[in-house]
Amino acid sequence: MPHQKKYKKQHKDKKSALQILRELTTRRDKIILLFLFIATIILSLIETLGISVIMPFITFASNPEMIFAHQSSAWIYNTLGFESTLHFMYAFSGLLLGFYVFRALYNAAYSYGLSRFAFRKFHYFAYRLFCKSVELSYLDFAHKKTDKIRQTIVAEAQNTSFYLQNLLQLASEFFTICLMYALLLMVSWKMTLVLTLLLGVQVLLILKLLSRKIKKKGEIDVEMSAELNELITKTFGNFKFIKLKGNQDEVYHAFEKLSHKRTNATIITQSLLPLPRIILETIGFSVLIACVAYILFQYQDASAVIPIISMYALALYRILPAVTRILNNINMMGYLTHSVYSVYENLTYHTEDEYQEPCAFVDSIKLQNVDFAYVSHKPILKDFSLEIKKGEKIAFVGESGAGKSTLVDLIIGIYKPQKGHLLVDNVPITNHNLRAWRKKIGYIPQSIYLFDGSVAENVAFSSNFDEEKIKIACQKAQILDFLNTHNGIYTRVGEGGILLSGGQKQRIGIARAIYDDPEILVLDEATSALDNQTESDIMEQIYDVASNKTLLIIAHRLSTIEKCERKIELQTNSNGGGGNNENLHTK
Numbered sequence: 001m002p003h004q005k006k007y008k009k010q011h012k013d014k015k016s017a018l019q020i021l022r023e024l025t026t027r028r029d030k031i032i033l034l035f036l037f038i039a040t041i042i043l044s045l046i047e048t049l050g051i052s053v054i055m056p057f058i059t060f061a062s063n064p065e066m067i068f069a070h071q072s073s074a075w076i077y078n079t080l081g082f083e084s085t086l087h088f089m090y091a092f093s094g095l096l097l098g099f100y101v102f103r104a105l106y107n108a109a110y111s112y113g114l115s116r117f118a119f120r121k122f123h124y125f126a127y128r129l130f131c132k133s134v135e136l137s138y139l140d141f142a143h144k145k146t147d148k149i150r151q152t153i154v155a156e157a158q159n160t161s162f163y164l165q166n167l168l169q170l171a172s173e174f175f176t177i178c179l180m181y182a183l184l185l186m187v188s189w190k191m192t193l194v195l196t197l198l199l200g201v202q203v204l205l206i207l208k209l210l211s212r213k214i215k216k217k218g219e220i221d222v223e224m225s226a227e228l229n230e231l232i233t234k235t236f237g238n239f240k241f242i243k244l245k246g247n248q249d250e251v252y253h254a255f256e257k258l259s260h261k262r263t264n265a266t267i268i269t270q271s272l273l274p275l276p277r278i279i280l281e282t283i284g285f286s287v288l289i290a291c292v293a294y295i296l297f298q299y300q301d302a303s304a305v306i307p308i309i310s311m312y313a314l315a316l317y318r319i320l321p322a323v324t325r326i327l328n329n330i331n332m333m334g335y336l337t338h339s340v341y342s343v344y345e346n347l348t349y350h351t352e353d354e355y356q357e358p359c360a361f362v363d364s365i366k367l368q369n370v371d372f373a374y375v376s377h378k379p380i381l382k383d384f385s386l387e388i389k390k391g392e393k394i395a396f397v398g399e400s401g402a403g404k405s406t407l408v409d410l411i412i413g414i415y416k417p418q419k420g421h422l423l424v425d426n427v428p429i430t431n432h433n434l435r436a437w438r439k440k441i442g443y444i445p446q447s448i449y450l451f452d453g454s455v456a457e458n459v460a461f462s463s464n465f466d467e468e469k470i471k472i473a474c475q476k477a478q479i480l481d482f483l484n485t486h487n488g489i490y491t492r493v494g495e496g497g498i499l500l501s502g503g504q505k506q507r508i509g510i511a512r513a514i515y516d517d518p519e520i521l522v523l524d525e526a527t528s529a530l531d532n533q534t535e536s537d538i539m540e541q542i543y544d545v546a547s548n549k550t551l552l553i554i555a556h557r558l559s560t561i562e563k564c565e566r567k568i569e570l571q572t573n574s575n576g577g578g579g580n581n582e583n584l585h586t587k
């Protein structure tokens with residue numbers, strides 16, 4: 001959230017939600033919006049016509065002579081040469097039926113068009129947000145909350161499309177009001193002026209008093225939803241721990257507090273949303289009644305002004321709901337503004353493009369005078385150089401926090417040197433060949449995240465896999481025998497690998513890393529969860545698998561790395577970070 005606030009401080013003054021939407025919509029979207037707007041105008045006309053033709057129909061049906069009393073109906077009667085008023089009424093009925101069928105079809109098509117546009121935009125925003133999140137550098141990703149990312153992709157992208165929907169509805173209502181106003185102005189401009197003043201003052205007051213509050217509640221809603229998501233992830237991620245600690249009450253309380261705050265915001269918004277209608281109707285009709293009462297009191301006879309007043313009552317009856325809906329749209333848009341900013345902020349977050357240029361590795365990997373720090377005044381590596389020959393087996397050792405993982409992450413292209421270079425066969429690794437470089441690496445981390453699916457899907461990290469290759473990888477990782485006592489490579493692992501032991505999970509992680517037969521194998525404390533015997537068996541296999549590969553191992557247990565040709569020791573410096581050239585020991 002602080003990030004969000006910072007963004008708003010920096011950008012809110014510069015760009016309105018509408019300007020942001022203009023940027024987020026493509027040229028094609030704008031053309032569709034124009035068509036939808038025209039369709040909206042036609043809809044307003046059809047709706048107005050739909051209401052106004054009922055009156056003459058009933059009048060003519062109850063009193064056919066009225067057909068001749070009206071100039072237009074008399075003209076139609078004569079021009080089309082009807083033989084009797086009954087024939088005229090048959091034709092009128094048929095026409096009216098046809099019109100109402102057309103109206104229904106138009107309405108259905110219109111709402112399909114509107115939904116299609118809004119939800120296609122939702123799909124587009126969600127998809128782009130998802131891609132953008134995957135494009136984040138690991139450093140940026142590590143500083144973001146995944147629950148917030150999830151909420152933006154799922155909920156805020158949808159809110160942004162709702163914002164667009166509200167905008168279109170607002171345009172439609174605005175047009176309806178314009179039609180009504182044109183009619184009223186033709187009847188009496190003085191009365192229309194009075195009505196406009198009355199309505200205008202009320203609308204301004206409502207917007208000033210209510211809209212700001214609703215907007216604020218929208219912000220609370222988004223904020224609380226993100227925090228609730230975070231709490232749910234935290235709780236279920238630490239399920240065992242919470243049971244053991246017995247602090248369920250604390251979790252219940254935290255949930256209750258957040259949910260309560262969100263619910264309160266929703267209750268207030270939902271109660272405030274219909275308020276403009278109630279206020280407008282009450283004041284509008286009170287003024288009308290007061291006018292009639294005043295005229296009666298003043299002149300004892302209101303018959304002269306009654307027709308005009310009735311006309312205004314009818315107009316109020318039609319205009320007020322439209323004004324109310326406009327106010328609702330404006331308030332709803334205020335409520336959703338926060339999401340528009342959030343979507344924009346995430347979509348325009350700087351990420352670097354990566355390309356598919358190839359990368360050859362036949363000779364060596366070099367780190368050349370590299371600097372790297374997470375926090376500027378605490379360097380992890382300073383002027384650091386290292387050369388790794390192809391096929392070398394290297395161990396990285398040192399105290400916890402010395403920077404072993406950071407160093408390996410720099411070598412495998414997860415982080416970029418802030419100064420200096422990563423060279424492969426003396427060719428610098430840049431955004432152009434980074435992808436090809438990373439593809440050469442099989443990585444086994446400290447903790448393996450398994451998703452709820454089969455072992456095969458987890459090993460291949462996809463639902464398209466080569467069964468034979470999976471079996472070979474599982475065999476090499478010494479997990480195949482265990483799997484064969486269950487459902488083979490189709491054994492389910494459960495969410496996060498909950499159905500497996502720590503050691504079994506780790507072995508699936510190893511199988512995953514060697515599945516694509518990578519040129520470089522990286523183990524970051526990969527066997528720390530295994531018992532000594534299994535670890536030694538697996539390491540035996542790994543050295544075997546890696547006999548023609550480059551092997552980089554981070555390990556605390558010396559037995560794990562005894563077969564490495566080189567050991568690089570990183571020492572913690574006074575800044576908390578590790579190795580520079582002075583305290584780097586190659587043994």
Ligand SMILES: Nc1ncnc2c1ncn2[C@@H]1O[C@H](COP(=O)(O)OP(=O)(O)OP(=O)(O)O)[C@@H](O)[C@H]1O
Binds near residue numbers: 139404405407576577
């Ligand atoms: N994303 C990050 N942002 C900020 N600081 C970080 C980040 N990742 C690691 N650090 C810090 O950098 C230092 C080096 O961390 P690193 O994980 O490289 O150490 P390590 O030697 O691999 O430790 P261990 O053996 O415990 O895994 C630590 O002080 C750590 O707190």
